[in-house]
Amino acid sequence: MVPLDYYLILSAIIFAIGVVGVLIRRNLIIVLMSIELMLNAVNLTFIAFANSLGSMDGQVIVFFVMAVAAAEAVIGLAIVISVFRHRQSLDPQEMQLLKW
């Protein structure tokens, strides 16, 4: 049996990769992928805790999170398309119309 700490450390690392991806990548699609990575790291945390606590709550929550993540991805891609139509670019650095 793998100890709980290993899972927590792994998910913390994945979460950190996601955060760094959101902050430094210059492509909106990859930024969206990084956000998904953050949410999946959280899912891993939930499952690890649910397993060690012996409660089903955490497992159920993961389904909710997955559903919400899917809804967010749909909205996010739709917004990316509407932004792309206006400026033919996916670089967030070029979004300067409103002072950032």
Add this chain to the structure above:
Amino acid sequence: MDASLIPLLPGAQVLLTALVVMLLDLFIDEHERGLLAWISLLGLALCGAEAILLWGSSEGTFGDTLLLDNFALFFTQIFIAVAALTVLSSMRYVRETGIHEGEFYSLILFATTGMIVMAAANDLMVFFLGLETMSVAVYVLTGMWRSSARSSEAAMKYFLMGAFATGFLLYGIALIYGATGSTNLNQISAYLLEPQGQWPPYLFVGGLLLLVGFGFKVGAVPFHFWIPDVYEGAPTPVTGFMAVAVKAAAFAAWARILMHELSPLDSDWALPLRVLAIATMTIGNLLAISQPSVKRMLAYSSIAHAGYLLIGIVAGEEWGSTSLLFYLATYAPATFGAFAVITLLTEQDKPKEDYGHFAGLGFKRPFVAMAMSLFMLSLAGFPPLAGFTGKFHIFRSAIIAGHTDLAIIGVLNSLLSVIYYLRVIVMMYMNEGGVKGKSFIESPYLYTAVGLAAAATIYLGVLPMRTLEWSRSAFSSLF
């Protein structure tokens, strides 16, 4: 397990209306779409009536994950009022800007459903679902003005920041779940009250991440940088909706989670929250002064007001919480009204939102200018308007709780804010020029919304006792 459906009633009412509006939109002719706004208003009015009838009830359902108490009902009333005003003020605006009506109204209602769930949530997971129902709808609303590059850019920024914050919030929930073994607020608080040796370290990390997530959602400094851009780019009625209802929903959840259930951790919250409150007030006010656009100025002013609201959270106890609720009620009409006046100054999808565009408004539209002056004076905290009574109770609660320094900083900040609020009034009454007659949206409904907001601003300032009493009973229903 009990499954009484009554606690779901207000939320379900709004959700049902949203679905009806969304479906009816498919079968209705282009020129008859105005009907959809009236159906939305009817649904909101029914929900308001239900909330009044249910006042005083205290019932949980679905294993106490959703709790209908006065606290939830108080916020439900605020959300419904703001949603109804938003619908009223956007009836002509959506036509001028080419926003699709059916989707617009149903998204407003979906967002309102999410807020009602947030205020009633007694479980971190249900709170999260409400938050996402609200956020996803508001992301779309921000980008609804498809022909405007600014609107879609604002939607993109809002979405990225919102989803990013959601990640932090959810990670915080996960760690708290791991530490306490439950997401139910009652069980979390029972765990925290148990005398024991050591809490696992990730409980504090989880609490901190939750705080960061909330900071993003209410726009507290240093997590505020997205607010001005998003508020400026979004269609103006949506900005009003965001500045008032979305902020109130975030504070509702914050109050329920931090002030009551996690109160055993009070001593650990106190310092970061104090720093957050001081920074949010001061930086919001300082940046608001130098803005060339009134809409952007109001965005920074809403950041500053989030700072005042944080004082209420820091003060805590009965007074802090009561004044927090009351302040939200007084902040709502003035802020929404100010955005409604900016909505009024729209000329065929060209927004007129700079200070210069307000010049001479006092002579061209005396009543509108008078209402705008009321809103500005109320936000600055002049007696006898709503903003004054709200600020008075917030600062008083800080002094009672022994945070005199916070109260002093708050008063100094209010003085600072007078500079930019009065600038609008000076522009309207002492300058010539500005926009021409055809630059106004001449809609009786929009005028009604402005009038209602002005009436509420005066009412809450002159006769605050009843609302204050409601705030108090809303707060005491938490225990």
